[in-house]
Amino acid sequence: MAIETEAGAMAPVMAFALVGALGVGSQWLAWRLRMPAIVLMLAAGVLIGPVAGIFDPARDIGPLMAPIISIAVAIILFEGGLTLNFHTLRDAAVGVRRLVFVGAPLGWLTSALALRYGAGLSWESAAVFGGIMIVTGPTVIAPLLRTARLSKRPAALLQWEAIVNDPIGALAAVLAFSVVLVLHTATTFQAAMIELVIGIGVAGALGAAAGFGLARSFKRGWVPEFMKVPVLFALLLAVFALSDTVLHESGLLAVTIMGIVIANADLPSYVELRRFKEHATVLLVSGVFILLAAGLDFAALAQLDWRAGLFVLLVVLVARPLTVFVSLLGSGVPMKEQVLVAFTGPRGVVLVAVAGLFGERLLALEFADAALIGPLAFVLVAVTVVLHGFSLAPFARWLGLTGAETPGVIMIGGSPWTTAFAEALQRAEVPVLMTDPNFGHLRAARTAGIATFSGDILSEAAEQRLELVSYATLVAATDNDAYNTLVATDLAPEFGRDNVFQVMRERSENARHQLPQTLGGRPFGPDVTHAALDQMITDGWTFRTSRLTEEFTLADWRDEQPEAHVVARIAPNGTIKLIRKDEDVSAGPDVRLIALRPPDGLGGAQPPADT
Numbered sequence: 001m002a003i004e005t006e007a008g009a010m011a012p013v014m015a016f017a018l019v020g021a022l023g024v025g026s027q028w029l030a031w032r033l034r035m036p037a038i039v040l041m042l043a044a045g046v047l048i049g050p051v052a053g054i055f056d057p058a059r060d061i062g063p064l065m066a067p068i069i070s071i072a073v074a075i076i077l078f079e080g081g082l083t084l085n086f087h088t089l090r091d092a093a094v095g096v097r098r099l100v101f102v103g104a105p106l107g108w109l110t111s112a113l114a115l116r117y118g119a120g121l122s123w124e125s126a127a128v129f130g131g132i133m134i135v136t137g138p139t140v141i142a143p144l145l146r147t148a149r150l151s152k153r154p155a156a157l158l159q160w161e162a163i164v165n166d167p168i169g170a171l172a173a174v175l176a177f178s179v180v181l182v183l184h185t186a187t188t189f190q191a192a193m194i195e196l197v198i199g200i201g202v203a204g205a206l207g208a209a210a211g212f213g214l215a216r217s218f219k220r221g222w223v224p225e226f227m228k229v230p231v232l233f234a235l236l237l238a239v240f241a242l243s244d245t246v247l248h249e250s251g252l253l254a255v256t257i258m259g260i261v262i263a264n265a266d267l268p269s270y271v272e273l274r275r276f277k278e279h280a281t282v283l284l285v286s287g288v289f290i291l292l293a294a295g296l297d298f299a300a301l302a303q304l305d306w307r308a309g310l311f312v313l314l315v316v317l318v319a320r321p322l323t324v325f326v327s328l329l330g331s332g333v334p335m336k337e338q339v340l341v342a343f344t345g346p347r348g349v350v351l352v353a354v355a356g357l358f359g360e361r362l363l364a365l366e367f368a369d370a371a372l373i374g375p376l377a378f379v380l381v382a383v384t385v386v387l388h389g390f391s392l393a394p395f396a397r398w399l400g401l402t403g404a405e406t407p408g409v410i411m412i413g414g415s416p417w418t419t420a421f422a423e424a425l426q427r428a429e430v431p432v433l434m435t436d437p438n439f440g441h442l443r444a445a446r447t448a449g450i451a452t453f454s455g456d457i458l459s460e461a462a463e464q465r466l467e468l469v470s471y472a473t474l475v476a477a478t479d480n481d482a483y484n485t486l487v488a489t490d491l492a493p494e495f496g497r498d499n500v501f502q503v504m505r506e507r508s509e510n511a512r513h514q515l516p517q518t519l520g521g522r523p524f525g526p527d528v529t530h531a532a533l534d535q536m537i538t539d540g541w542t543f544r545t546s547r548l549t550e551e552f553t554l555a556d557w558r559d560e561q562p563e564a565h566v567v568a569r570i571a572p573n574g575t576i577k578l579i580r581k582d583e584d585v586s587a588g589p590d591v592r593l594i595a596l597r598p599p600d601g602l603g604g605a606q607p608p609a610d611t
Contacts, residue, residue, distance in 0.1 A: 015060040019294075022048065023286025036389030037143050038348075041286055042382060045293020057295040065291060069353050072284040074240040074255045076349070079281045080142070080163035081259020082273070095153075095333045096160040099341075103161065103327035104168050107134045110319035118311035119376055121369050124180045125362055129373050131172030132354050133315070133347070133380075136162045140348040140385055143285070148393040149469045151401045154337045158344060167253035170354050171200060174249050177358055184365050199247020207254035210239045211261025218267055232273060249354060288349045292378070300375045308376060312383050320345040336399045344392055346384040352377050407472030407575060408432055412457055412487055414441030417533040418477050421567065422450045424543035424594050430576055431470055435462070436478070458490055468494070473576060476502035476521055479530045488521030498522070501578050503530045524578040525567045525596065540599030543567070547592050554587040564595040 010018070022044045030037035048055045057065045112130030115121045121129065141162040145155050178192040214235055217223050223231050239258055244251035267273070324342035333341075355377035362370030396402045408431030411418045418434060422445060425432045434445045435453040442452040455461050474495050476484035484502040492500045502521035506529050526533070544564070546557055566579045572590040579585055587593065 010060040041289040049294030078255040114314040127176040134169035140346040170249040203250035203254040207257030215265035413478030416537040485520035568594040
């Protein structure tokens with residue numbers, strides 16, 4: 001198959017492949033460079049689109065582009081709804097309600113004023129576009145929160161506001177457009193309002209019914225495991241299409257409600273469903289941003305003047321902060337968190353997609369200034385994405401609303417050796433948290449001043465009470481191999497499989513009784529079991545930390561203490577890496593090594609053999 005057609009257009013299959021490769025490639029490169037992925041995706045789309053002319057969505061994909069973006073946005077909002085479990089709200093519930101019920105209408109008003117007096121749009125165009133600007137973009141917020149590692153409450157405020165207000169913004173635009181339509185056509189106000197109410201009612205009923213029905217069918221076993229995701233996708237598309245047929249853009253509300261219902265239905269397979277949806281959303285967010293950036297029309301942007309810059313400044317520095325501060329007044333949300341939320345309002349895919357649609361509709365009603373809506377939307381998205389993409393993490397750190405500067409370690413299981421290891425980490429200024437379901441097992445850790453949590457790390461209480469964002473490494477080290485394997489397997493997607501470790505399992509005489517090697521965490525330290533590690537501490541082995549310098553190298557350290565077992569390496573920036581026995585240790589000046597050393601006088605002592 002040729003890459004390009006005779007007319008110079010790229011073949012649709014190659015176009016989709018290019019979008020996918022650039023989207024995922026941008027996400028990976030952003031991870032490697034520790035940069036906001038959204039920024040790289042916008043840059044990649046602009047480069048292959050209007051700059052180089054390699055890819056033009058309107059030319060190469062044609063009429064498929066609009067439905068692709070609509071379905072992608074619907075799936076993204078549904079996945080966002082799946083993350084909105086009411087149990088995660090806790091003390092952020094009041095703030096979220098205020099940002100939705102007070103912030104949405106107030107944001108509509110302040111945005112419309114910024115458009116009227118900043119960008120110079122007519123009241124009609126400002127009212128419609130101002131409704132769309134209620135949204136703060138879950139497509140942008142989710143990647144930013146993942147990078148910035150915010151504390152629980154401000155993260156919950158931003159996430160809930162973005163996802164819940166997204167469909168509200170789209171419906172606000174529908175309402176404003178309905179009023180404009182009544183004022184400038186023969187359509188009656190009563191007919192327009194009836195259509196709006198029916199559309200919202202159908203969307204709410206469809207979303208709730210689909211969510212409850214799906215949850216019930218999954219719980220009762222009416223759908224086999226291998227068909228749950230396909231059934232979910234098919235029902236999602238059906239709900240979106242049916243609702244959108246009744247009232248355009250109401251499908252976004254329907255799928256969001258459907259997601260929230262499923263998220264709070266306590267499904268046994270909920271975690272697997274959500275993780276699959278997260279993976280799909282990463283692909284969709286990447287693709288949609290590439291498509292929108294590649295379809296950018298520089299000629300349309302050329303219509304903008306200095307008033308576009310004034311409009312963006314008014315939105316970022318006046319409209320957004322004013323909306324948040326008024327909404328959260330008297331809510332009990334600390335001022336630092338209010339400041340962070342007030343100056344964090346990135347816009348995303350939904351804003352550009354819906355703004356383009358209503359811009360075309362207003363142009364059809366002969367509002368000439370509606371031609372500026374699409375370019376203004378893209379400029380606002382580009383500026384806020386770049387601004388918040390680079391500023392959110394340092395701004396949150398300055399306010400003290402992120403996890404610890406040094407990524408910490410969670411130690412699962414209280415025992416002599418885990419307590420000794422935790423003390424060594426604490427002396428090295430690495431945050432450490434020890435958890436154990438047995439309160440008594442944590443007595444020595446509490447005496448040593450180590451942070452503890454008495455309970456199951458997989459419990460709902462742990463999810464609500466622990467700031468897991470402060471920790472980057474997990475060590476499963478109880479005396480129960482099966483539990484260690486369960487914890488490491490379950491939390492591996494959360495921490496990353498390279499950052500989840502567990503102690504060596506007990507050897508079983510019968511191979512059929514062995515746990516699969518594909519499950520669990522990575523091994524580290526001496527190749528001995530939990531019991532043998534405890535025995536080493538009883539025999540006098542200790543954890544010692546050594547700092548390497550240009551004069552005192554790794555080779556010097558090994559010559560000085562050949563019997564020691566390196567357990568962890570701490571880089572100059574504070575990141576920690578657990579080391580497996582005989583693994584090559586890359587170490588230079590200012591690297592610290594935490595090693596398990598035998599008591600003085602034992603020479604080349606070896607760890608006790610497993611029995």
